[in-house]
Amino acid sequence: MRRRKFSITLMWMGTVLAVLCGLATAQQALDLDGHAVNPFAAASGKPVVLIFLRRDCPVSGRYAPVVQKISREYADRASFWLVYPDRTDNPQDIRKSVADYGYQLPVLRDPEHALVKLSRVQITPEVAVFDGDRRLIYDGRIDDWYIDLSRARPAPTAHELRDAINAAAARTTLAHKEVRGVGCYISDVE
């Protein structure tokens, strides 16, 4: 019996290892100096918000003031990262773009789409919200400002990102865990 139990424990540990491995690959995102960075490690149990952007995507750009507003408002409650998934983008160009838009948030490149896969996002701009246990609780649009590429509402009427951060902080679940955004496909830059 003892042996059996031991082996079960081993198996269980094996599963944990496998999950960690998965995360290790997922965390091959790089900062702008080329160092691998794990956005979850620094979060110390806070919800993590990944914001996926393409420099060549106008809708991504237009969301900058919205992202800045929300990230400032929720600075204590979640940790925010900008993620650039375009493999061909170089760090200098990203650095310039981030400065032009006046972002004060940490930046990641995701050339292998490790974070993209983990987050299940498809479009820029889209966000992924993970709770303190690193569980993905929402992926998709920031809000419903854009209806399609050529039409935007005067102001959004649904606020998915805010709702998701609130849910992550309160550890509740969301009715819509996934709402696709309007913008540029990430798969086009794979």
Place this chain on the structure above:
Amino acid sequence: MSFPLRIILFGLLSSTFAPMLAAQSSAPASQLTFNRDVAPIVFRSCSTCHRPGEAAPFSLLNYSDVKKHARQIADVVRSRAMPPWLPEPQELKFADELRLSDADINRILTWVEQGAAEGAPADLPPAPKFVQGWRLGQPDLVLKAEKPFILPPEGTDTYWNFIFRLPIQETKWVKAVEIRPGDKQYVHHANILVDRAHASRQRETEPGAGFGGMEIRIESQAFDPDSHLLFWKPGTIPYVEPEGMALRLDKGTDLVLNTHLQPSGKPEVIQPSIGLYFTDHPATKLPMLLQLENDLKLDIPPGQKDFLVTDDFTLPVDVDLMAIYPHAHYLGKDIRAQATLPDGTKKMLIYIPQWNLNWQAVYRYAEPVLLPRGTVISLLYSYDNSDANPMNPNHPPLRVNGGNRSTDEMCHLWLQVLPVNFDAANGDPRMALQEALARHNVEKNPADFEAHYNLGAMLQARGNLDAALAEYEAAVKLRPEDATGNNALGAALVEGGRPAQAVSYLQAALKARADYFDAHYNLGFALAQQNDFAAAVDQFQTALRLQPQDAAVEANLGAALAEMGRYADARVHFQHALLLDPAQPIAKENLEALKEMNPR
């Protein structure tokens, strides 16, 4: 109000691929490639805007550009969001239609579905060539906005107006205008209004600063049909006016560039410039802009999904229709204009099934469309003021009326027409058109101040002063405190030799607007006619402070002073008048008279 515009978009799209489409579907295994199948479409229909310096957000000039946006391209061509082209195909063709054929769309979609292969280098057509810099060569005159506008990062739509003070010393004839609206990526559209009376300057906080506002109105004094639609939208190539249709620009004229801007997420510096190309040939063909509208009917209850507004106007003369410019705001849904010819034939002039303010444009016909006298032009616009219209500025919906703010609605249609087959002995046919239109508006809405005012102005211009006075009186009755209406009535009374009656209206105009140059001038005139020269001098002096460059005021001020016996002062003003305008007749004549009185 004028919407001068010129557009030429890129080459007509043909549907010659239709037979190939059939072939394709019967052989779905054949692999489409960028080089052979897609590049010709992209080079012809996309690259004009999708290249550096143009309006689109990224280039589509080669395989890797297109591959990087392949799925998005599939989406936008499927929905026909790209290339931007709102009208449905119709019998009367537009110049430079941007619409893709079904066959083109299917090719792009199939190519993306099949994995967006590049193909053999030998299949790639030559890259499209574009003129760098000014499209028509160096302009004869380049005007740059004095101060840039800093477009704030946030929001959806921003409207800004730039005033360009024309540095020309004599009348010029313009055969083409290139509008460079600033960084084109952030400009949805821009159009130039000709402001001969500096009516817009008072809206600037400081000279050159520009001013906000979606719709601007420019009052014009005389019958001065600003007959050109000078319009820029993404992809516009400057349009060269047909021979004999040059645009007149006089010394002292301002050009006002109305821009519709889209914030980018970061602050953007917008500093437009305008290039003017002159010709020695004055205009011999005089088109005009007919502005049909029915804003009064815009009283749209909240929740109403399909609110229809119509208007019918009967042409009093034969015209060639050159271009059309429909305009509504965010509730606009289904927009049509149609002509019913005297023989009963109906022709669709334009049909936009899904209106989108962001892509509003002037559409020029491939060939002028002859509309004989008696043709009824009908506009039929429908509006969606329900929550189902995501562009609705109000959430939840509110009652919406006609007006100039972006949250108001509009029902406007501009037609650029050239009167034809007329007898010049009967006067300018444009006046008949304008009068018919003004009369139509008065009949539609007897309580419409502007309609009475415009009809008055037209009757006055055609020499029918009594009828004009009646219309101005009706206008002033409707808006007793309106500066423009009171001034017009006062001025017409002066013209009719009734200066004593004019004074109270002109004073009312000044009460409404103390810095109203025209009213000071007209009041000075009325007072002088009643021999109250001291009071007249006061008015002319005030007018001169408002417009120090006006030769006529200088001359009249001189005349009033001379009447008071102040000859030395009078002489100075006559001389100033002649400096400003060496041909100023009053100054010339009076200076001669002074010389005779006092030969020294």
